[in-house]
Amino acid sequence: MSATGQERFPTEVYRHRIGRAAELAGEAGLDALIVSPGPDLRYLVGSRADTFERLTALVIPAAGTPSLTVARLELASLTTSAVGDLDIEVRDWVDGEDAHALALAGLGSRPRVAVSDAMPALHLVPIAERVGTTPDLATPVLRELRMVKDDAEIEVLRAAGAAIDRVHARMGDWLRPGRTEAAVADDIAAAIVAEGHSAAAFVIVGSGPNGADPHHEHSDRVITDSDIVVIDIGGPVEPGYNSDSTRTYCFGTPATDVVDAYAALQAAQRTAVDAVRPGVTAESIDAAAREVLVAAGLGEQFIHRTGHGIGLSVHEEPYIVAGNEIVLRSRMAFSVEPGVYFRGQWGARIEDIVVVTDDGGESLNNRPHDLVAL
Structure with a gap:
């Protein structure tokens, strides 16, 4: 069973979301939104449908009754969603019928529509035509x-944050010299599920020089007793919301230059989290972390944005990056994860998920930020 024990939210949650989507579509001058399978469809109706060559599309008009066009042989995919409990017209079709025309029926001759970004060209092009x-x-x-x-x-x-914290708390069970990154990753993936996730979405075990690659996954490299090891892990907790947390581990006593660089990284991450509050911009949080590392002479070692939004997708809006002027609002959720990377040598990253509160930010991850000695 998942950490929350639920496959979808109550019907009222989805009813409110569809209503707001229709309102916002109208405010944007659109006649309708067309949403294909993916995180947006799951958000709106709790559907876990997949994208196939046969069209599945939720159409939310700015005014009127929403509809869901779906192949008859895919109707069973709706049983775990909220569609049957909502005021949604289900338009099922069989092979040989024009599903795209069916989805657009009732919208007029040249409606202004917007499609979800997960829609494949296989369906986008016929709709455009x-x-x-x-x-x-x-x-x-x-x-x-x-x-x-x-x-x-x-x-x-x-x-989800508490569940992934429990995995990091067990890292000493698996992470030790003489084992390969891949073997450690296998154990972590099993623990992610055991601690309440429905799956392991990603497991990064970056030891020694591999830790200097932020998106290294894992390899057959054997971990040594002098390695710094970056562990970045996460997965979905039902009904599909993701964890994502990074901690950095070491064996024995690290070198002075490692200790100094890591102390600066801790200060950068703490400063960025402390800067989170409603009314500031996403880019200001990135700047808060970056300024600390630049002052420590580590600006060139911080080679990525400070964070990303999280929810049904591991990476979604808002992105905590220079140039993003989105103003933070209460209840936004995103990672704060500065890192430092020394190519060919080692790397380190500290990542927490933070939710904007009415007057600051709440970290959903509570494992220590120290360079963890095993």
Whole structure:
């Protein structure tokens, strides 16, 4: 069973989301949103449907009744969703029928529509042909909904954070010299599920020089007793909200230069988390972390953004990066994860998921930030 023990939220949650999506579509001058399988569809109706060559599309008009067009042989995929409990017209079709025309029925001759960013070209192109123009992206509309979490979402994110913390607390069971990164990763992946996730979405075990590659996964490299090891792990907790947390581990007493660089990294991460509050921009959080590392002479070793939003997707809006002027609002959730990387030598990263509160930020990860000695 998952950490929350639920496959989807109550029907009222989805009813509210669809209503807001329709309102925002109208405010954007759209006639309808067309949402294909993926995180947006799961957000709106709790559907776990996959994208196939046969069209599945939720159409949310700015005014009127939403519809879901789905192949008859895929109707069973809706049984775990909220569709049957909502005021949604189900339009099922069989092979040989024009599913794209069916989805657009009732929207007029040249409606202005926006499609979710997960829609494949296989369906986007036929829709564009039928509406007479390239559709807009629904991302600006749906981003407004998904960026600001509701109580139910935050509860699951909090459970996910606690679950991944429990995995990091057990790291000494698996992480030791003489083992390969891959073997350690296998044990971590099993523990991620055992501690309440439905799956392990990713497991990064970056030892020694591999730790200097932020997106290294794991390899057959044998871990040594002088390695610094970056462990970045996460996965979904039902109904599908993700954890993501990074800690850095070592064996024995690290060298002075490692200790000094890591102390600066700790200060950068702490400064960025302390800067989180409503009314500041996403880019200001990135700047808070970056300024500390630049002052320590480590600016060139910090080679990525400070964070990313999290929810049904591991990476989503808001992105905590220079140039992003989005103003933070209460209930936004994102990672704060500065890192330092010395190519060919070692790397380190500290990552917590932080939720914006009414007057600051709440970290959903509570494992120590020290360079963990095993």
